[in-house]
Amino acid sequence: MKGAPVQESAESLGRSVASGERSAVDVARAFLAQADRTSPRLGTYLHLEPDPILAAAADIDARRKRGETLGPLAGVPVAIKDNICVHGVPTTCGSRILEGFRAPFDAHVIERLRGAGAILFGKTNCDEFAMGSSTENSAYQPSRNPWDLARVPGGSSGGSAATVAAREAPLALGSDTGGSVRQPAAFCGVVGLKPTYGAVSRYGLVAFASSLDQIGPLATNARDAALLFNAISGPDERDMTSRPETRPVSLENLERGVRGLKIGIARELLGAGLDPEIRASFEAVSKWLVAEGASIVEVELPHAKYAIATYYLIAPAEASSNLARYDGVRYGLRVPAGTLREMYEATRGTGFGREVKRRILLGTYALSAGYYDAYYLRAQKVRTLIRRDFEAASRKTDAILMPVTPTPPFAIGEKSEDPMAMYLNDIYSIPASLAGVPALSFPAGFTRSGLPIGLQLAGKPFDEETLLRIARSWEGKSDAARRLPPIAQEKAA
């Protein structure tokens, strides 16, 4: 007999379901039970319906009995961030404006997950339209950090990170525009990968900032993250920004250790403002890398300091256009009013939250006649410089080690009234987003008070493998990825 499924890796679950050692229905039941116990307190799900989950699991079991070859994620539940379209399932993006909207088609990643035998497990909470770093901007509910319910799980994929951390689901999909997979992964003590821009099709991901958005996996460990990445990545003709260079990660190669790797460190990113305990974690990992035979290379990212300013022009500009379609005419919320214009204003005024409105205004301004050159165009030029910084660094390194966040998870309400403080939280994650390179957040350790610390590895385009390989190697040294938050360890009543 196997132990509790919820504490097992996705890889092991998939293998045991495929071999018949365990039924997909049992696996689904175990995770549903866990979610039932913890998700009301964590606020992880916006939509979780057991019946279709159990039906899908039963179907997997039936297919196994018929002797069909099952995919690598056979029977493995995967929670889906609520900005990814699943056919027939509510897709609200955490926004009132899409209340009641059910996507009439599957996102590319969802088709791929179905093909891999995964069980689509429910829609996770997120900041409205993925705009935020705490999941407090969800129009429906806040989510909470499984390690400390008074703290935020990060955002915008806070529901996805928290649900994996609490073992309500072994895997989850998030989306990362400026750090929305990596930052909640760091806050919740799980692995979160933002793939290279173009590695995963965005078809069916509700757009926030199209030139930055990428769907990425959240998992409890590097191998599981690789499995999920492999399941969802690869070119798709429906997304013209998806790239044919995308390569699957070899799980075998993940076991090769770090010997011989050149790890870049950008000293200018480690200055004031970085929490001392995160800095200590950073030093510990650096030391371990050297001890394991990797070499540390100093790199410079001279334009990284402009990343936040650049990001908060480009992302809102694209968002202001992407969110124009929510006008009350065809779907979602409509607030009736006298004239057409009044209907638009009432609908959008009611349907969008404060942060979304703030960004629409910012973006509209940045694109306006007379301001375009000074803001949007200038920001695009700086973005090119940041991309070149990463290109230069990647010529001498295999990966760059960076913090994910300047601080450990902050308290709910602590920054929600101060947008600038909230934006500054993404100072380490945004540069890789602007450069389009892959970046991974992995559990590096814990603060003395027991909060997770994540560190980030940014790599070369389409070389997700090296990042996962380093994280995998660290898992052999540190138990940070294996620790369970207290809430996940509670026994069923």
Added chain:
Amino acid sequence: MSATPSTAVETARDRYEPVIGLEVHAQLKTRSKIFCGCSTRFGAAPNTQVCPVCLGLPGALPALNARAVEFAAMVGLAVGSQISGRSVFARKNYFYPDLPKGYQISQYDRPLCVGGSVAIRSGDAWKTIRLVRIHLEEDAGKSLHPEGREGVDTTRVDLNRACVPLIEIVSEPDLRSGAEATDYMARLRQLLVYLDVCDGNMEEGSLRCDANVSVRKRGAAELGTKTEIKNLNSFRFVDRAIAFEIDRQIALLESGGRVVQETLLWSSERGVAETMRSKEEAHDYRYFPEPDLLPLDLAPEWIEAVRKRIPELPHQLRERLVREHKIPEYDAEVLTDTRSLATYYEEVAARSAQPKLASNWIMTEVNAVRNKNGLAIEEFPIRADRLGDMIRMVGEGKISGKIAKQLFELMLSDSAGPAELIQRHSLLPIDDAAALRALAREVIAANPGPAADFRAGKEKTFAFLVGQAMKQSRGRAHPEKLQEALRAELAEKS
């Protein structure tokens, strides 16, 4: 505001020069839409040719239709544009219920085609109209404002047309009258139809334009303030709306007023252009590069391959017809109206070995029947082989023009060959010498006066006698032989 110009305007017209530029929108004849696989077929039930992409549903993304790019490049090459190695799609942002994404994907500062020109007729001369650019974009949907029930003010939206591929062809302000603008539009339409990239159907909206109109005092270097007239979807409206707007601006200036920059909407019912929005209300479209589409890079080899697929263009065909068939340029112009008419002509000319006669017949008799019945040449009942055979007989002198016309009438409703119809309807020409002599005698006998005059040396009366003989024979008499017979009979002693 009156639609009929005052006499003051009429006299002032000569002192002003109108300056007109057109933005022509042409729907490309691709089977599927520009960013999704939905059909572009016209006339389907509302909202039946739609998918997540053209509905602008959350999460849907555009994927560029390569065929639309090819068609647009083909137009650019045909008018001598520079085809951009890299062009960039851009979002044009504005709110409207028939614009599902809240933006239109178009091209802005880096269009597919730059420059180029179109030759138009201005009076008796050719005139070159320069092009600024040709760019690709998607169409919006259609807002329908049906006659609602009393007090119900409903607009319905049909998104079948959303995402249909368009090119926008922007001219320099080189046009000087409504007539020039109409000819320019007609030449563009002809070119697009020749290229087989647009069906040219203006009633279905496949071709429409906006006109930028200003006037200035003759000889002035500076341009006047312009207005833009939207939504001109017929040649007649182009002509009328521009003429209307020119007169309106002249009247305004003559009365000491100023032209205000604004967008006007042409009302075909009332024949007036009315303010749609002022300059202050003009949209700020907030164009920026479309992040969902990568820049469009076209290799020189690809462009050359498209160039090779360009068929013979109207002006080339015109010149060739003049050269090869020795017909006047005017004839060539008429005969190249459509590619299929020219093909018809070339078949008739070859079959008859009478290129000019063939041209005359088609320009007059054939086109008269077609115009009367609204027939495309493909629908015309007399196919080229039969008409060619008939014209050959005329050319060879086997039948007279008069007989030929009778025969032509018969052929319209009878698919038999001309020779058979001649037999069946006893249209055979009379060229037997004895019969013609008999006919001549009859005519002389019936017209003793003119015959005597002729014999007295009045050569002029001969034509009258020939005419009478022809009439008598119902046009069947062989003209030369009849003349011979008449002269011979008249030479006989009376």
